Each structure stands twice: as C-alpha cells, then as structure tokens.
Amino acid sequence: xxxxxxxxxxxxxxxxxxxxxxxxxxxxxxxxxxxxxxxxxxxxxxxxxxxxxxxxxxxxxxxxxxxxxxxxxxxxxxxxxxxxxxxxxxxxxxxxxxxxxxxxxxxxxxxxxxxxxxxxxxxxxxxxxxxxxxxxxxxxxxxxxxxxxxxxxxxxxxxxxxxxxxxxxxxxxxxxxxxxxxxxxxxxxxxxxxxxxxxxxxxxxxxxxxxxxxxxxxxxxxxxxxxxxxxxxxxxxxxxxxxxxxxxxxxxxxxxxxxxxxxxxxxxxxxxxxxxxxxxxxxxxxxxxxxxxxxxxxxxxxxxxxxxxxxxxxxxxxxxxxxxxxxxxxxxxxxxxxxxxxxxxxxxxxxxxxxxxxxxxxxxxxxxxxxxxxxxxxxxxxxxxxxxxxxxxxxxxxxxxxxxxxxxxxxxxxxxxxxxxxxxxxxxxxxxxxxxxxxxxxxxxxxxxxxxxxxxxxxxxxxxxxxxxxxxxxxxxxxxxxxxxxxxxxxxxxxxxxxxxxxx
Numbered sequence: 001x002x003x004x005x006x007x008x009x010x011x012x013x014x015x016x017x018x019x020x021x022x023x024x025x026x027x028x029x030x031x032x033x034x035x036x037x038x039x040x041x042x043x044x045x046x047x048x049x050x051x052x053x054x055x056x057x058x059x060x061x062x063x064x065x066x067x068x069x070x071x072x073x074x075x076x077x078x079x080x081x082x083x084x085x086x087x088x089x090x091x092x093x094x095x096x097x098x099x100x101x102x103x104x105x106x107x108x109x110x111x112x113x114x115x116x117x118x119x120x121x122x123x124x125x126x127x128x129x130x131x132x133x134x135x136x137x138x139x140x141x142x143x144x145x146x147x148x149x150x151x152x153x154x155x156x157x158x159x160x161x162x163x164x165x166x167x168x169x170x171x172x173x174x175x176x177x178x179x180x181x182x183x184x185x186x187x188x189x190x191x192x193x194x195x196x197x198x199x200x201x202x203x204x205x206x207x208x209x210x211x212x213x214x215x216x217x218x219x220x221x222x223x224x225x226x227x228x229x230x231x232x233x234x235x236x237x238x239x240x241x242x243x244x245x246x247x248x249x250x251x252x253x254x255x256x257x258x259x260x261x262x263x264x265x266x267x268x269x270x271x272x273x274x275x276x277x278x279x280x281x282x283x284x285x286x287x288x289x290x291x292x293x294x295x296x297x298x299x300x301x302x303x304x305x306x307x308x309x310x311x312x313x314x315x316x317x318x319x320x321x322x323x324x325x326x327x328x329x330x331x332x333x334x335x336x337x338x339x340x341x342x343x344x345x346x347x348x349x350x351x352x353x354x355x356x357x358x359x360x361x362x363x364x365x366x367x368x369x370x371x372x373x374x375x376x377x378x379x380x381x382x383x384x385x386x387x388x389x390x391x392x393x394x395x396x397x398x399x400x401x402x403x404x405x406x407x408x409x410x411x412x413x414x415x416x417x418x419x420x421x422x423x424x425x426x427x428x429x430x431x432x433x434x435x436x437x438x439x440x441x442x443x444x445x446x447x448x449x450x451x452x453x454x455x456x457x458x459x460x461x462x463x464x465x466x467x468x469x470x471x472x473x474x475x476x477x478x479x480x481x482x483x484x485x486x487x488x489x490x491x492x493x494x495x496x497x498x499x500x501x502x503x504x
Contacts, residue, residue, distance in 0.1 A: 003124060006132035012180035013221055014259060018267050020221040023259050024236050025184050025214065026176035029191050030169050031201040032145070032209040033076045039144050039168035040067030040110065047207050051161040059166040061105035066305050073168040074309065076200040077117050077142050078319050080170055083198045083326060084137050086121025088316050093308040094142075098299040103147030103160050111171075112141035113300045117309065123174075123194070124328060125187045129342045135187050136175040145169050164208075170201070176215070176236070179224075181252035188212055189248065193327050197352045211246040215239045216258045218266070237262070238272040242279055242286055254279035258286050330355055338367025347375055353389045354379075360396035365403050373403060377420055393424050401430035410434060411441050414486050441487050448480070448488050452496050455479045463501065470503050 002008055014021045038045060041056035058065040081088050093115040096108040118140035126132045147165040151158045172191060178184050192210055195201040203210045217237035227235055242258060245251040257279075262272050277286040325333070327349050334345040334355075348358045348371060362370035378399060382392060402420055405411045411419060411434060422433055434440050455476055456463055466472040476497045481488055497503075 002132065002134045005130070006124070006126070007130055009127055009131050009133055009179070009183070011221075011224065012183075014218070014263060016263050016267055021218045021259070021263050022221050022224050023178075023180055023255070024176045024217045024219055024224060024239075025178035025180070025255065026239075027172075027174045027178065027184060027187060027215070028213040029172040029174075029188060030145075030211050030213070031080075031172060031191070031195055031203075033073045033142075033168035033170055034199060034201050035070060035073050035076060035168055037070055037072075038166040039070050039073050039142065041166055043166065045167050047204075047209075049163055051159075051163065054163040055165065059105070059162060061107075067110065067303075069306065069309070070168065073142065074117065074311070075319060076168075077140060077170050078311070078316055079198050079323065080172075080195065080200045081118035081121060081140055082316075082320050082323055083194050083200075084118075084121035084123060084140070084172070086137055086140065087119035088311075089115065089117055089119055090311050090313060090316070091115060091308060092117040092141075094303040094306045095300045096303050097143075101146050102158070103149050103162065104165065105147075105162065109144060109146065110303055110306070111143035114302075115308070116141035123187065123190055125183065125190045126346070127183065127186055133177065133179070133183055133187075135177045138173045138175050140170050140172050143169050143171060176217075176239075181255040184214060184255055185248040185252050188251065190327075193350065193352075197324055197326055199324075205246040205248075208246060211244050212251065214242040214245055214251060214255060216242065216255055216262070217272075218259055218262045237266075238274050240272065240274065240286075241276045243276055243289060245279065247281075250279060250281050253281070253284055254286055257284060261286065324352075334358075334367075338362055338371065340367060340371050344371045344375060347379075351389070357389050357392070357396050361400045361403065363400070365400055366407055369403055369406065370400070373399060373420075377417070381424060393427070394420070398423050398427075398430060405430055405434060409441060409489065411439060412486065412490060415439050415441060439487070441489055448484075448492050449496050449500075451480050451483050451488065452476065452493070452500055455483065456500055466501050467503070470501075473497055473501055473503055476501070 011022045014023065032045075033039070035045060037043065038056070038059065041058045043056040043059055044054045046054065058067055078088055092112060094110050095113045097111045097113070098108045100107060116139040120139070121137035123135045123137060124132050125135055145164045145167040147160055147162040149158055149160055153159055174187065178187055192203040195210075196203050201210060205211065217239040219236040223236060240258060240262070242254050245254060258277070265272055273291070275291050276289045278289045279286050331345045331349045334340050334348060335342065340348070349355045358370065358374045361374055378392065378394060382389065399420075402416055402423065405419070406413065406416050419430055419433060419439060422428070423430055462472070462475060466476065477490065477493050480493045480497065481490065
C-alpha cells in the first residue's frame with residue numbers, strides 16, 4: 001500500500017495522432033555485489049586491473065573446475081532483499097542459462113530462474129513533495145556477470161577481457177508499475193541510494209557496477225488501470241527491452257524515443273515485435289539488437305555443479321539486526337529532529353556520506369542553520385570545485401565551529417562567509433581564526449551608538465528623508481555596517497538607528 005502521506009502520480013499521457021497513449025515500464029536493475037571476490041571463485045573484483053588478470057580457473061572454464069558459492073555474496077543479496085522490504089526465500093537454487101557469448105567461456109551463465117533468493121518487495125519512489133509511486137519488486141536473483149568484448153582496438157580483431165566474468169550480480173526485477181521516463185530514472189536512483197546505504201553495491205554506473213535493462217510498452221489511455229487490478233499486463237502491448245542503460249539521462253531519452261516509435265507503428269496499423277534493442281545516444285534512437293528470447297530459448301536447467309541454497313531464519317534475522325537506518329527513515333528523522341523541510345531533508349539524505357556529514361555538523365547545534373550551511377555553502381562550493389564530500393577541505397567539526405560562532409552572535413552572516421572561505425582554503429580552527437584576525441562581531445552597544453551618532457550628524461538631509469519615509473532608515477544601517485567593516489551586530493544597529501531617528 002502507498003504511504004498515506006503520499007499521493008500516487010497521474011500517468012504520463014502521450015498524445016498521438018489518433019489516440020492518447022500511456023507508458024508501461026518495468027526495469028531489471030543489475031547491481032554488482034560489493035564483494036572482494038567473485039560469486040563462484042576467489043578471483044579479485046577490483047576495477048581497472050590489467051585485462052585478464054582477475055581470472056581464476058573456474059572463471060576461464062578450465063576442464064574439471066567446479067564453482068564454489070561465495071557466502072558473503074549470498075549475505076549481501078539477503079541484506080538487499082531486507083532493505084527492499086522483500087520476502088527472503090530460505091530455499092533457492094541455481095540454474096544454467098545456456099547461450100553463446102565470446103566473453104562467457106563456460107557457454108552458459110549460472111543464474112536463478114525458478115527459485116530466486118529474494119521474493120516480492122517494494123520501493124517507494126518520491127517524485128515531488130507529497131507525490132510518490134510505489135513500485136513492486138518481483139524478485140531478486142543472484143547470477144554471474146559476463147566478460148567484456150572490445151572492438152575498437154584493431155580493425156580486424158576483437159579482444160576479450162574476462163576480468164568481470166563471474167563477478168556477482170543481483171538482478172532486481174520490478175513489476176511494470178513505472179509510468180514514465182522520469183519515474184524510471186527516479187526508481188533507479190532510489191534503488192541506487194538504498195544499495196549504497198546498505199553497502200551491498202557501490203552504485204557506480206560509470207564503471208558498469210549498476211546498469212538497467214528497460215522494458216517499454218504502450219497502451220491506450222485508461223487501459224492500464226483496468227488490467228492493473230488483476231495484474232493482467234499481457235493485454236497492455238508488446239514490450240521491447242532496451243539493454244544496458246548506465247545513465248539516467250540516456251535512460252529517459254531512450255524510453256521517450258522507444259515509446260514514440262511504438263506508437264507510430266501502432267497508429268500506422270503495424271505490430272510491435274518483441275525484441276531486444278540498444279540505445280544510440282549520438283543519434284538519440286534505439287535500434288534492434290536481436291529478437292527477444294523467452295526462457296525456453298535459453299534452455300534453462302538446474303545447475304548440476306551447485307547444491308540448492310538452504311538458509312536458516314536465524315541467519316536472516318541476524319542480518320536484519322545489522323541493517324543501517326535506511327533513506328526514508330533517515331529523512332523522516334531529520335524532519336522531526338532537526339525541523340528541516342521536506343526538500344532539505346531529501347537533499348541531505350540523497351547520499352549516505354552527505355547525511356553522515358550533516359548529522360555531525362548538526363549534532364548539538366541549530367539543525368536548520370546547519371542544513372542551510374551544508375547545502376548552500378559547502379555543497380555549492382564542492383560542486384563548483386568538482387569535489388565529493390569525502391574530499392571536502394572543511395571538516396564537519398570546522399563547519400560546526402562556524403555555526404557555533406554565528407549562534408553565539410560572535411560573527412555575522414557576512415563575516416561567517418568570509419570565515420568559511422578562509423577555513424576552506426587555509427584550514428584552521430574557526431574560533432581561533434576569528435580571534436587572531438579580529439573578525440569578532442561588535443556587540444558593544446556603546447560603540448555602535450557612537451558610530452550611529454556620527455553617521456546621523458554627517459547626513460542631516462538624509463535624516464529628514466528617513467523621518468518622512470521610515471523605509472529609508474536602512475540606508476543608515478548600511479552606512480554603519482560599512483563604517484564598522486561589517487563587524488557590528490546588524491540587529492543592534494537597526495534598533496539603535498530606529499531609536500535615534502525616533503522611529504521606534
């Protein structure tokens with residue numbers, strides 16, 4: 001059920017020449033398990049190693065070599081299932097998916113078709129404040145990755161790198177609950193966020209550690225809801241699969257193109273053929289790769305080299321007890337404990353490292369002020385310098401020190417920005433910098449009053465204008481701040497100016 005605090009978004013309607021159409025999208029997210037060793041061998045999974053250097057005999061399909069299950073990869077899959085509120089199957093088994101790939105030496109892929117390790121779950125995908133799509137997860141199964149074929153090193157030959165062969169993947173299969181390109185990207189982003197919080201996949205799409213196959217079909221407007229009640233999606237149009245999407249932007253563009261392609265075929269009286277397609281970002285189009293195989297085409301059968309996995313509920317419960325606070329729960333806590341807006345809490349919890357940094361800054365301090373400085377000043381500067389939070393020149397303690405000085409009234413907001421720049425570039429303890437460089441805010445009302453008197457005495461004409469129009473009193477505040485080098489307490493200056501001009 002959708003959380004009562006959220007409203008389900010309306011489906012995206014694509015206006016056709018003859019009819020209005022709706023999109024139906026399901027995704028298969030392939031997430032590389034965060035593990036130092038492969039699924040069935042002890043070979044390293046380190047990215048960027050010399051070609052064919054992370055290959056054990058079993059990965060290379062040497063005669064007589066048998067796979068041995070990596071228990072940690074199983075644990076990571078269970079952890080992922082728990083994080084997605086999914087059913088954990090205490091009995092699961094591996095199957096052979098037979099097909100020829102030059103970068104898969106065995107001639108088959110070890111996967112899980114009939115008995116996956118994780119069953120049904122769900123993901124709440126927030127699209128805007130108060131609007132969310134509940135996407136059902138059908139299953140998560142473990143399988144081994146294939147290698148990589150390289151075609152651009154020689155005009156006459158292709159090269160094969162087997163480093164990825166045998167790397168553990170979790171295939172997270174959604175139901176066709178996604179209704180538009182933006183929702184698809186938001187769903188993958190949410191899966192990625194949860195996996196990073198769990199520590200089960202680093203989510204690095206650039207390295208291929210997270211990628212998605214996107215199944216797209218179209219149906220006449222209104223048909224989806226009629227069939228959704230019974231999960232009878234067979235009547236909602238023939239789907240085409242777009243393979244290996246590893247960019248949110250390209251994913252949205254590919255879905256948009258594919259939907260329009262299918263609509264054009266249908267409105268011209270043609271028939272959409274089920275097939276696998278690739279997206280070409282240079283031409284912004286999808287093109288046919290091969291006709292879509294069904295399960296029987298792969299000639300699945302139980303893997304004779306691996307016994308079924310039988311795990312105990314106590315083991316699952318032990319993993320559940322170690323789960324970290326997940327993004328949705330952390331966001332709710334930030335809103336409740338620190339008084340943050342929905343937007344600020346979403347920004348701060350989008351990444352687990354960012355959330356931890358903010359929490360250290362806000363600990364024992366003004367949460368709203370901390371959020372403002374982390375989001376606007378720190379994140380803004382890091383983005384400008386193309387740095388991540390792990391590379392931040394300003395630590396949580398240092399930024400917290402700046403916030404404490406603001407809260408105590410030792411520095412103004414303007415001085416704080418100058419102080420932040422010094423800490424960012426030079427480092428140091430904020431309080432010591434303020435003391436050493438004479439940056440402390442002037443709070444002595446006597447000194448401020450003297451400065452106000454001086455400005456008023458020098459500008460009698462401006463005094464008369466301000467008395468006639470109180471809004472002009474701000475001019476005096478600005479002059480006093482300028483005269484004090486921005487160190488005077490702005491609130492105190494404003495009060496004294498108003499009193500001296502008889503406006504209070």
